[in-house]
Amino acid sequence: MTPEPPGGGPRSLPLILARELAANLATPMFLIDAEGMLAYCNDAAEQILGRSFGEIDARTAGELGDLLKLADLDGKPVRRRDSPPGVALLERCPAHCEMLITALDGRQRRVEVTAYPLFGKADDMHGVLTVFWEARA
Amino acid sequence: MRVRVWGCRGSLATPGPDTVRYGGNTSCVEVRSSTGDALVLDAGTGMRPLGLALEAEGVQRIHVLLSHLHLDHLQGLGFFAPLFDPGVEVHIWGPASPVQSLSDRIATYLSPPLFPVRLADVPSKLQFHDAPEDEVQIGSVRVRASLVTHQGPTVGYRIEEDGRSVVYLPDHEPSLGVDVADQPVEWISGHHLAHRADVLLHDAQYGDDEYPRHVGWGHSAVGHVVAFARKAEVDRLVLFHHDPGHSDEQLEDLVEEARLLWGADHQRVCCAWDGMNIELSPDHISLPAPPLPA
Numbered sequence: 001m002t003p004e005p006p007g008g009g010p011r012s013l014p015l016i017l018a019r020e021l022a023a024n025l026a027t028p029m030f031l032i033d034a035e036g037m038l039a040y041c042n043d044a045a046e047q048i049l050g051r052s053f054g055e056i057d058a059r060t061a062g063e064l065g066d067l068l069k070l071a072d073l074d075g076k077p078v079r080r081r082d083s084p085p086g087v088a089l090l091e092r093c094p095a096h097c098e099m100l101i102t103a104l105d106g107r108q109r110r111v112e113v114t115a116y117p118l119f120g121k122a123d124d125m126h127g128v129l130t131v132f133w134e135a136r137a
Numbered sequence: 138m139r140v141r142v143w144g145c146r147g148s149l150a151t152p153g154p155d156t157v158r159y160g161g162n163t164s165c166v167e168v169r170s171s172t173g174d175a176l177v178l179d180a181g182t183g184m185r186p187l188g189l190a191l192e193a194e195g196v197q198r199i200h201v202l203l204s205h206l207h208l209d210h211l212q213g214l215g216f217f218a219p220l221f222d223p224g225v226e227v228h229i230w231g232p233a234s235p236v237q238s239l240s241d242r243i244a245t246y247l248s249p250p251l252f253p254v255r256l257a258d259v260p261s262k263l264q265f266h267d268a269p270e271d272e273v274q275i276g277s278v279r280v281r282a283s284l285v286t287h288q289g290p291t292v293g294y295r296i297e298e299d300g301r302s303v304v305y306l307p308d309h310e311p312s313l314g315v316d317v318a319d320q321p322v323e324w325i326s327g328h329h330l331a332h333r334a335d336v337l338l339h340d341a342q343y344g345d346d347e348y349p350r351h352v353g354w355g356h357s358a359v360g361h362v363v364a365f366a367r368k369a370e371v372d373r374l375v376l377f378h379h380d381p382g383h384s385d386e387q388l389e390d391l392v393e394e395a396r397l398l399w400g401a402d403h404q405r406v407c408c409a410w411d412g413m414n415i416e417l418s419p420d421h422i423s424l425p426a427p428p429l430p431a
Contacts, residue, residue: 009323009329010283010322010323010328010329011323011324012284013283013284013285013286013326016286016324016325016326017286019324020313020314020315021314023314023315024314120235120284121233121235122235
């Protein structure tokens with residue numbers, strides 16, 4: 001019944017609040033919606049990704065995973081679905097690991113990655129919040 | 138559709154000589170459809186006189202739509218006369234919680250030692266419903282709710298009939314951590330609900346100078362409300378949920394502040410008062426002028 005506003009569909013409140021949290025923190029974070037689309041990454045995460053959010057907007061998390069090279073600490077490739085955001089999205093549970101990420105600018109970083117699903121009401125998943133910490137050597 | 142404000146004060150009932158014109162009762166708004174369906178937005182202290190009016194009218198079915206369960210939006214429920222009439226059907230809608238049912242949460246208030254009557258002993262025919270995220274039909278109006286930024290689970294409501302819409306966002310801080318004016322609309326809390334509403338009743342608890350001391354309290358400053366309403370392209374903005382510390386004169390200053398920000402057609406911005414009647418018909422919207430000083 002509501003006239004459709006311009007832009008995309010409305011985001012759910014858990015996603016809006018997660019975005020506001022990420023936007024106000026210096027810790028790199030990105031937000032994936034329940035369909036697996038990259039919904040937002042904060043300024044700090046642009047270092048990890050190697051591009052600004054404006055340049056990578058509207059990619060699926062899968063496409064982003066193809067662009068980023070993910071590897072374990074021995075350099076062995078990590079499949080997208082086995083990365084923390086992949087696990088959080090597909091298995092709907094939190095996940096954490098330390099890994100190597102080669103960003104879109106070609107720079108490799110050793111990072112700790114934590115991803116957790118955002119549930120509103122029980123079983124109602126709104127997306128995944130992923131947090132990065134640059135690992136200390 | 139007719140809308141009557143029975144309480145528009147925020148946080149705490151505030152009777153006294155400084156609040157005579159705009160009123161001191163906490164949030165309660167009656168919405169009557171063209172076919173007489175009775176909806177009540179929130180159960181603040183304004184609900185007591187509303188209950189007496191509905192009882193006198195003999196209304197047999199009432200839908201109470203709660204935005205959230207903070208006490209200023211709930212305290213009137215125990216003093217709502219129809220609740221104690223076994224012949225009346227009362228449907229109570231409110232935001233869902235992952236931990237407790239709506240009735241259990243309301244019973245926390247409606248039970249000793251906070252209240253002498255237990256919710257389970259209330260004689261009317263009570264039914265509880267989660268606030269409808271998908272549109273529902275209540276009589277001849279359509280109602281939809283959406284979670285919005287406040288402290289704890291809180292919803293706003295959109296009510297439509299005959300192509301006219303009223304949106305109620307009494308406790309809302311869409312500007313928390315962001316500048317609404319620069320945000321893409323899909324990322325603004327409550328925007329989809331309010332978009333192109335004919336009348337928006339919106340939290341305007343603070344002046345812009347007061348807001349910095351209240352960031353994260355779940356309420357809006359006048360500047361935020363105007364930015365939100367503009368972004369949502371609403372037709373008329375009614376400032377609501379007045380701070381208990383604001384006198385009639387201070388509320389008028391806030392309206393002036395809002396009108397300056399609104400710009401052209403600034404008469405589309407006004408301030409709610411206890412007793413305000415808004416009429417919406419397919420060809421007309423009527424918002425009366427506020428009461429004059431004595």
